[in-house]
Amino acid sequence: MHAPYFKQTFPLVEGIVQYKNTNLFCFLHHSISQICEHLDIKTNIKISSDIAIDHSLKNKEKVLALCKAVNARTYVNPIGGIDLYSKETFEHENIELKFIQTKYFEYPQFDEEFLPWLSIIDVLMFNSLDKIQSHILTNYELI
Template identity: 40%
Template sequence: MTLAIMQPYFLPYIGYMQLMSAVDTFVLYDDVAFINRGWINRNRVLINGQEYLFTVPLKDASQNKRINEVHLADDPKWRSKLLKTIEQGYRKAPYYATVMPLTEKIVNFTTDSIADLVYFSLVELNQYLGLTTRLVQSSSVYANVELKAQERILDICRQENATRYINPIGGTELYDKPTFEKAGIELNFIKATRVEYPQFKNDFIPWLSIIDALMFNDVAAVKVLLGEYELV
């Protein structure tokens, strides 16, 4: 069984989705410290040929809180504003008619938890793309927050009976292949190759939210893009 663990990112870029599609079980690491100005509640879409950074507003977010302890801001107007922005940017995109209802369902999901909003969004994206990856919130299962760094990752792998763990390429200095091998787990790192597709008539802007890829490609084409990576 192949496993990956990542912090929950809202409407993430395609590299995140590549990792999710490459494994049998994908653990959303939602009981670790929140990261200010990270990708948990932010991402980028295409507006008038330029990248636009959107943010889901949060209430009293702090790196002293775990992600699953962080709540959405009380003002619900951000939902309609975000949807209006996406509508303006993509209403002429070829797959707007099918992707916009999915986007609306995700953004309008009733919750006050950023962790739960991201979990719901990834479940919906999984289903839309026909992926079979099992999604798990770490806060709901493993009861091992006292462990740190690599030891906690290894413990989750053991609890899931994983035989392979895949991590983003940025973690090559954090995780040690011999240590994983000693535990009977193969360690690989995923390295995305450049993913490119037509974005209207503009120069291509890479690594935007998965919503961008979905607006310009049908499901079959997106699944091909999800395979554009190598394991090292």
């Protein structure tokens, strides 16, 4: 038995898994790019090592340098970093700091009890592209 959107998702997964470059960064970048293309996400993904800053910087200093180099007015970090960065530190540099928190997203997984937060592959296998795109646009909170 296949998941409802197996036929539209499996070629994507197969293309990602069969990617020939053995460099982990290249593999992950390709994976993210392919998923974005599949979901029609148009965000311009920049490789931080291609941005002219002092790459010996670490932590918030590096993030701030990257933000300044691309003239960012807002920096959005995953919610897991809420204890790492201070809004005041970013405000001092005229950059607004936000944290993104994904909202709970439940969907049928065959006739089984729902298991949340499994993977993007699970989301793609069990949801239409329209539904996923709608959730991408609305199913989060900025803190």
